[in-house]
Amino acid sequence: MTAASQPLIELRNVAFAYDRDRPVLDECCFSLLPGQRVALVGANGSGKTTLLHLIVGLLRPTAGELYAFGKTRRHEHDFHEVRQRAGLLFQEADDQLFCPTVAEDVAFGPLNLGKPRPEVRRIVADTLAALELTGYEHRVTYKLSGGEKRLVALATVLAMQPEVLLLDEPTAGLDDEATQRLVELLGRLPQAMLIASHDRAFLEETTSLTRELRAGRIFG
Amino acid sequence: MDRQYQSVPYVLQPAHGGGHGGSHAAGYIAHVDPRLRILTAAAASVLIAAAQQFAVLGAALAAAVVAWTLSGLSPRTVLKRLLPLNLVLLLLAVLLPLSTRGTPLVEFSSLSFSQEGVLLATTIALKGNAILLTLLVLLGTMDATTLGHALNHLHVPDKLTHLLLFTVRYVDVLHRESLRLRAAMRVRGFRPRVNLHTYRSYGHLVGMLLIRSFDRAERIVAAMKCRGFRGHFYLLDHFAMTRADLPFAAAAAAVLLALGLWEWA
Numbered sequence: 001m002t003a004a005s006q007p008l009i010e011l012r013n014v015a016f017a018y019d020r021d022r023p024v025l026d027e028c029c030f031s032l033l034p035g036q037r038v039a040l041v042g043a044n045g046s047g048k049t050t051l052l053h054l055i056v057g058l059l060r061p062t063a064g065e066l067y068a069f070g071k072t073r074r075h076e077h078d079f080h081e082v083r084q085r086a087g088l089l090f091q092e093a094d095d096q097l098f099c100p101t102v103a104e105d106v107a108f109g110p111l112n113l114g115k116p117r118p119e120v121r122r123i124v125a126d127t128l129a130a131l132e133l134t135g136y137e138h139r140v141t142y143k144l145s146g147g148e149k150r151l152v153a154l155a156t157v158l159a160m161q162p163e164v165l166l167l168d169e170p171t172a173g174l175d176d177e178a179t180q181r182l183v184e185l186l187g188r189l190p191q192a193m194l195i196a197s198h199d200r201a202f203l204e205e206t207t208s209l210t211r212e213l214r215a216g217r218i219f220g
Numbered sequence: 221m222d223r224q225y226q227s228v229p230y231v232l233q234p235a236h237g238g239g240h241g242g243s244h245a246a247g248y249i250a251h252v253d254p255r256l257r258i259l260t261a262a263a264a265s266v267l268i269a270a271a272q273q274f275a276v277l278g279a280a281l282a283a284a285v286v287a288w289t290l291s292g293l294s295p296r297t298v299l300k301r302l303l304p305l306n307l308v309l310l311l312l313a314v315l316l317p318l319s320t321r322g323t324p325l326v327e328f329s330s331l332s333f334s335q336e337g338v339l340l341a342t343t344i345a346l347k348g349n350a351i352l353l354t355l356l357v358l359l360g361t362m363d364a365t366t367l368g369h370a371l372n373h374l375h376v377p378d379k380l381t382h383l384l385l386f387t388v389r390y391v392d393v394l395h396r397e398s399l400r401l402r403a404a405m406r407v408r409g410f411r412p413r414v415n416l417h418t419y420r421s422y423g424h425l426v427g428m429l430l431i432r433s434f435d436r437a438e439r440i441v442a443a444m445k446c447r448g449f450r451g452h453f454y455l456l457d458h459f460a461m462t463r464a465d466l467p468f469a470a471a472a473a474a475v476l477l478a479l480g481l482w483e484w485a
Contacts, residue, residue, distance in 0.1 A: 058442045083446045095439040098389050100365040107456045112448030120456065142392050160447060 007031040007067070008164050008192055009055055009086065014064035015216075016050060024050045026216035028064070032164065032194055039203040040196040042213030048196035049091065051213065052166045055194075056088050069163075084113060087162035087191075091169045093149035094142075102128070102144075102152050103137040109160040127159045131185055147178030154185070167195045171202045247292025250361040252468045253461050254370035260472045261358040267479060268350050276483045277346040283475050284353040291357045298356055305352055309345045316341040364388040369455055382453065390436075397432060401425055 010031040017023040024047040032038060040048050053059045054066065057079030066073050068082045090096045099105035103124050110120045128134050131151050136144075144152060150170065157165065170186075171179045183205045186193070197203055203210070212219045249257070268280050288298060317325065317337030324332045359367065365388055372381040405421060412418050441449075 053442070056446055058445065080448065080450075084448060088443075088446050090439065090443050092439070094393055095436060096443040098386065098440055098444070100363075100385070100389060104456050108444075108449075108454075109447035111454035111456065112450065117456070142389065156447065 005033060006070070007033055008069060009194075010067040011051075011054070012065040012067065014054065014061040014066060016047070016054060016059060016061050023216055025054070025061075028217050030211065030218045032192055034192055036209060037193045037207040038195070039207040039210045040194055040213060041198070041203070041210060046213045047216065048213055049168055052088055052168050052194070052196060055166060056083050056086055084160050085162055086164040086166055087157035087160050088166045089154055089157050089168060089170055091172060093146070093153040096153040096156060097141040097149060100140060101137070102133070102139050102141055102155075105141055105152065106155050106159045109156060113160070123159050123161075127155045130158070130188075131155050146173045147175065147181070150174060150178070150182070151185075154182075158189075163191060165189070165191045165193045167193065167197075169197055170195065171197060171199045247290050247361070249287065249291040249357060249468075251464060253459055253465045254362050254366050255373055255459055256461070256465055256469055256472075257358040257362065258367070258370055258374060260476075261355055263476055264354045264472075265351050267476060267483075268347055268354070271347075271479065271483045272343070273483055274343070274346070276479055277343065277350060279482070280479055281346055281350040281353070283479075284350050284357060287357045288353060291361050293357065293361065298353070301356055301360075302349060302352060305348050306345070309341070309348055312344060313338075313341040316344075370459065372453075372455075373459055378453075385453075393436070394429065394433060398425070398429055401428060
């Protein structure tokens with residue numbers, strides 16, 4: 001395999017269950033190559049969120065292997081690097097935005113990565129500008145509208161300068177205008193993406209491949 | 221760095237304090253280093269609570285009033301906060317002279333109002349108002365987030381300041397969650413009455429709120445881990461003492477020292 005076609009993320013026969021009797025994933029195989037934009041579809045409770053959480057190590061497989069950015073990842077410390085290189089956008093923005101102001105929230109990730117403050121400020125300004133959110137720096141996060149919250153949450157993920165974006169129901173609760181804005185913004189981003197959603201129209205506009213999660217396995 | 225103080229609504233001025241970019245007219249006090257204000261407020265409170273002389277307490281109240289004029293807090297805001305305290309004090313002003321033994325001042329048949337009681341009530345009223353006004357002026361002009369950060373800088377344990385910061389952020393989310401649950405109860409015909417069904421339903425409501433908060437806490441920790449959190453909060457802005465803080469520091473120290481000497485020397 002050449003470097004270009006080597007998967008960024010690969011799940012090899014991964015199994016996972018919240019409780020033993022009802023496995024969510026079973027012998028699940030999946031890979032994401034550089035530049036790919038993959039739609040992850042499946043019924044409610046089919047394990048889409050679980051799959052995304054497994055990739056960044058918030059959950060651990062009960063069987064199988066998880067390979068990300070050139071290494072097999074098993075332990076908490078393996079995932080520190082994965083979480084920086086693969087940014088996860090949570091289903092609910094309120095869970096992701098916990099700092100009082102937009103600027104502080106966007107700065108949280110880069111500060112954790114130990115970047116110097118002047119650089120952090122630049123990252124904050126650049127990220128907000130890229131998402132057309134300039135001027136939002138000192139807005140209070142919990143007073144933003146649903147659409148604004150989603151975009152700011154995306155900004156907090158992008159501020160980590162990830163190579164892969166994992167988006168969990170990015171259009172949930174958004175109106176047409178906010179959805180369209182998100183489509184345009186995502187179209188401009190260079191990252192490989194894995195987007196879990198029920199919104200077929202949105203997926204058609206943002207992704208080129210579709211994978212379906214059914215009975216604990218990936219199809220398509 | 222100045223902007224940090226203006227980024228979140230102030231504790232006392234949520235209505236027009238939410239200006240983004242410093243549009244509201246905060247007075248001099250709001251620009252003094254928060255750490256200095258916290259230390260001053262703490263020292264003043266202890267001193268006033270311990271002092272016994274009328275003159276000293278009166279002077280402390282006068283100093284608090286002077287600080288108030290420098291704070292830019294409207295009389296309405298401050299009086300609204302002082303009112304509940306003074307209602308309680310009013311009750312004391314009636315009860316204490318009745319219950320304290322000493323030289324009778326006025327007598328109605330079997331009721332006797334003592335001079336000592338009146339003095340005691342006045343002392344408590346002076347102390348209460350002086351302390352509350354000091355706290356309002358020094359801490360009420362600070363947003364809750366800044367208070368949290370400043371406490372952290374003053375080496376208050378991380379856990380406590382994190383609690384404060386997260387409370388500020390999530391109290392509103394929890395409130396909305398409880399409103400949603402209540403609405404869900406109401407649309408199914410729930411009306412609170414004095415009966416077991418009501419108590420049980422409220423029990424479910426509180427239980428559900430607790431469980432949801434717990435789940436939310438887990439999701440927040442997950443989101444924080446995804447952004448590299450390893451147990452330490454880095455602040456984007458640092459506090460820095462400036463020359464503008466010197467007059468306040470000098471005045472506060474002088475007033476506190478003078479009051480202390482007056483009382484105890």
